[in-house]
Amino acid sequence: MSDSLLRVEVDxxxxxxxxxxxxxxxxxxxxxxxxxxxxxxxxxxETRVAVVSGEGAHFSAGLDLSEVTEQSVAEGIxxxxxxxxxxxxxxxxxxxxxxxxxxxxxxxxxxxxxxxHLRVAxxxxxxxxxxxxxxxxxxxxxxxxxxxxxxxSRMTDMMLTGRVFDAxxxxxxxxxxxxxxxxxGLAKAMELARKVATNAxxxxxxxxxxxPRIADMPQSDGLFVESLMSAIAQGDEAxxxxxRDFLEKRAGKVGKSS
Ligand code: 1HE
Numbered sequence: 548m549s550d551s552l553l554r555v556e557v558d559x560x561x562x563x564x565x566x567x568x569x570x571x572x573x574x575x576x577x578x579x580x581x582x583x584x585x586x587x588x589x590x591x592x593e594t595r596v597a598v599v600s601g602e603g604a605h606f607s608a609g610l611d612l613s614e615v616t617e618q619s620v621a622e623g624i625x626x627x628x629x630x631x632x633x634x635x636x637x638x639x640x641x642x643x644x645x646x647x648x649x650x651x652x653x654x655x656x657x658x659x660x661x662x663x664h665l666r667v668a669x670x671x672x673x674x675x676x677x678x679x680x681x682x683x684x685x686x687x688x689x690x691x692x693x694x695x696x697x698x699x700s701r702m703t704d705m706m707l708t709g710r711v712f713d714a715x716x717x718x719x720x721x722x723x724x725x726x727x728x729x730x731x732g733l734a735k736a737m738e739l740a741r742k743v744a745t746n747a748x749x750x751x752x753x754x755x756x757x758x759p760r761i762a763d764m765p766q767s768d769g770l771f772v773e774s775l776m777s778a779i780a781q782g783d784e785a786x787x788x789x790x791r792d793f794l795e796k797r798a799g800k801v802g803k804s805s
Contacts, residue, residue, distance in 0.1 A: 552579040553586055554602070560744035561737060562594040569603025575655050576611035577629065583659075584633035587640045595744040595751070598736045599637075599663060600647035601656075606672070609654025612681065627686035630655065634662040634688045643743050643755050647732040648672040648723065658687035660722070661696055664755050665739065668723035669732040672714040679706040695762075696721045747785035753777075 554565040564586060566573040575583075590597060601607050618626060637644055637659075646663035653675040660666055676693075678685055685693070685706075693702050697720045704710050718726040727735045743751060757776040761769035780786055792798040 553582045560595040561740040563598045566601040572605045572608035573601045574608040574611040580633050587636040596740040597644045605650030606648045606652045607656025609656045630687035637662045645736045647736045655687045658689040661692035666723045667725045667732045667736045670714045670729050674717045675711040676705040680709050749780050749783045753780050
C-alpha cells in the first residue's frame, strides 16, 4: 500500500486503486496520470480485477486546470498522449477494471470512468464535459470512448451546452452499469469484482480485449477474430474443466439472480 496521489490496496484477488487528491477534488495533474500509468503497468500479479474509486466527495474533477495555462501547443499534444498511454493501459491491461463513481465525474474524470470496463455509480454522481465552457477539447480519449457509452449526439449536447447529467439521467444514458445508493458504490464494486475474479482469466481477457476491438472492426473481420478468440479460450484447460463441471452436474445453472 502506498500513500501517494494514488492509494493502492490489495484485497484477495482485487486490487483497489483510489485517486487520493481530495483537496483538489481528485483533479488529475501530470504526476497523477503518470502514477496511474505506472500502477496499471505493474499491477500485482496475484490480483485478477481492479477497482478504481476517488477519495473524498467526488470521483474526479478532471484535468488539473492549473497545469494548462502555460502549455505550448506541442506540450499540449504530448500531455494528451500521456493520458492516452495511461488510459490505454487501463482498458487494454491484463484485467477487468471497475470504476466507482460518485460526486463530480467531469471532464478527464469522465474520460477515466469511460476507460473502465464496468461502472458502478452512486446517487450523488453527476456527469459533465465542461471542456466546451473552458475553451478546450477532450484530450484524454473521451472523443473515442464516451460516444461508445452514450452516443455522439449526447456528448455533443454536453460539450456545446454544458449540460450535466445527474446519476439517474446518466444511468439511463449509458454511463453506469449499476446505480446504487450513496456510500454503497465501493461495496457493490467489490462484490462484482470478486465475482468477475472467479471467471477463467482467459475468458475475462477475451471479453475485455477482444470485444471492444471486434466492435471497431468491419463485421467479417470481427467474426474472424471472434472464431480465433473463441477457440483459444475454449482450448484452455480452465474452460474444459468448467464445461465438464456443468455436464457432470457440478456447476450452477443460469438463473435470474446469477
Ligand atoms: C481544481 C479543479 C480542476 C477543483 N483543476 N483545480 N474540470 C472542470 O472544469 C471542473 C472544475 N471543478 C469544479 O467544477 C468543482 O471544483 C467541482 C464541482 C468538481 C467541486 O466543487 P467543490 O465546491 O466541491 O470544490 P471547489 O471549491 O470548487 O474546489 C476545491 C479545490 O479544488 C479548489 O482549490 P483551492 O486551492 O481553492 O482549495 C479548486 O480550485 C480545486 N479544483 N477542480 C484544478 N479541475 C485530458 S483533457 C481533460 C479536460 C478536462 O478535464 S476539462 C474539465 C476540467
